[in-house]
Amino acid sequence: MRSSGWIQMESEFFMPGLVDTHIHASQYSYAGTALDMPLLQWLNTYTFPVESQFKDLEFANKVYSQVVRRTLRNGTTTACYHATIHTDASLLLAQITNELGQRALVGKVCMDRNNAVKHYKETCQESQEETCRFIAELLNKKYPRVKPVVTPRFAPSCTGALLGQLGAIAKNNNLHIQSHVSENVEEVKLVKELFPESESYTDVYHKYNLLTDKTVMAHGCYLTDEELTLFRETGASVSHCPNSNISLCSGILNVRKVLKHKVKLGLGTDVAGGYSASMLDAVRRALDSSKVLTIQDPEYDTLTFEEVFRLATLGGSQALSMDDQTGNFEVGKDFDALRVNVAAPGGPIDLIQTDEPKVMIET
Numbered sequence: 559m560r561s562s563g564w565i566q567m568e569s570e571f572f573m574p575g576l577v578d579t580h581i582h583a584s585q586y587s588y589a590g591t592a593l594d595m596p597l598l599q600w601l602n603t604y605t606f607p608v609e610s611q612f613k614d615l616e617f618a619n620k621v622y623s624q625v626v627r628r629t630l631r632n633g634t635t636t637a638c639y640h641a642t643i644h645t646d647a648s649l650l651l652a653q654i655t656n657e658l659g660q661r662a663l664v665g666k667v668c669m670d671r672n673n674a675v676k677h678y679k680e681t682c683q684e685s686q687e688e689t690c691r692f693i694a695e696l697l698n699k700k701y702p703r704v705k706p707v708v709t710p711r712f713a714p715s716c717t718g719a720l721l722g723q724l725g726a727i728a729k730n731n732n733l734h735i736q737s738h739v740s741e742n743v744e745e746v747k748l749v750k751e752l753f754p755e756s757e758s759y760t761d762v763y764h765k766y767n768l769l770t771d772k773t774v775m776a777h778g779c780y781l782t783d784e785e786l787t788l789f790r791e792t793g794a795s796v797s798h799c800p801n802s803n804i805s806l807c808s809g810i811l812n813v814r815k816v817l818k819h820k821v822k823l824g825l826g827t828d829v830a831g832g833y834s835a836s837m838l839d840a841v842r843r844a845l846d847s848s849k850v851l852t853i854q855d856p857e858y859d860t861l862t863f864e865e866v867f868r869l870a871t872l873g874g875s876q877a878l879s880m881d882d883q884t885g886n887f888e889v890g891k892d893f894d895a896l897r898v899n900v901a902a903p904g905g906p907i908d909l910i911q912t913d914e915p916k917v918m919i920e921t
């Protein structure tokens with residue numbers, strides 16, 4: 559066997575663990591609520607006030623333990639997490655993922671601009687110093703599967719000075735980077751106003767050395783051909799978060815266009831913009847979104863189930879530059895696997911005699 563998606567048995571099979579390339583652990587407490595506003599208002603009204611509570615380590619411990627347990631139960635063996643601006647709570651999230659056995663990238667969020675909720679931001683210097691402390695303390699723990707990821711929240715929350723410092727920190731420590739890009743029309747317009755010298759939203763990150771082959775950017779609904787070319791050239795990837803894109807009425811990512819540009823692509827739940835912490839839900843929403851594009855344009859080549867399954871596994875590991883360790887059952891990788899029993903008593907599946915499991919092998 560060279561590389562395989564499924565290993566088949568009677569009513570049970572193993573499949574590669576699911577890879578969530580974008581999830582806000584700190585937003586889990588209000589997942590499934592508060593989806594009545596577009597992105598920028600939603601951040602100011604719900605998200606920032608909730609995230610500011612993570613200064614309280616007891617609260618952080620409660621929410622982070624719940625979200626890691628829940629995502630593991632949902633089959634997420636690898637997750638790329640946004641925490642909050644609080645270093646100690648972010649270290650706690652890393653500790654919890656390590657203890658519960660999830661492979662994870664954990665990011666202490668950086669933001670030195672926030673006019674709406676003034677107490678939920680750092681100075682540029684604090685953000686830089688606390689990021690360095692977060693990285694040093696986390697690396698010092700030597701967790702085998704949990705690593706830090708440099709996390710500027712998104713361009714509107716950061717000054718150019720902070721973005722530049724974070725680009726340098728990531729480079730000097732050879733670290734992953736995560737952020738958001740081109741999620742919503744109003745946000746793209748705001749970035750143009752805040753960074754008039756940049757050619758595009760993507761160019762803002764590129765200018766500050768934040769686009770590398772270890773960068774994952776969430777959403778990208780409005781990326782132009784030129785921006786996707788920049789992603790391709792730098793090796794940066796896109797995290798497609800269909801539940802969130804629909805729930806916040808942000809837009810619909812044209813996955814075919816991203817794939818045509820040969821940009822690495824994974825799937826994300828984007829809790830709590832996305833109301834579900836399940837990657838199975840992300841698979842379903844990705845298929846639904848693709849079908850909406852086909853309804854709008856019958857020439858649009860709808861994604862297949864097999865393609866979306868791949869995005870949720872190997873595609874995600876490629877997007878996180880972890881495909882040397884996980885994503886499928888290729889010899890030499892770690893065995894991040896889900897054991898699925900489709901005939902489990904009381905389970906959600908009714909097996910009909912003619913049902914045949916589909917065997918997918920990728921070589």
Ligand SMILES: Nc1nc2[nH]cnc2c(=O)[nH]1
Nearest residue numbers: 605711712738802828831
């Ligand atoms: N969906 C989403 N987009 C963002 N852009 C900046 N911050 C966020 C966030 O928390 N969620």
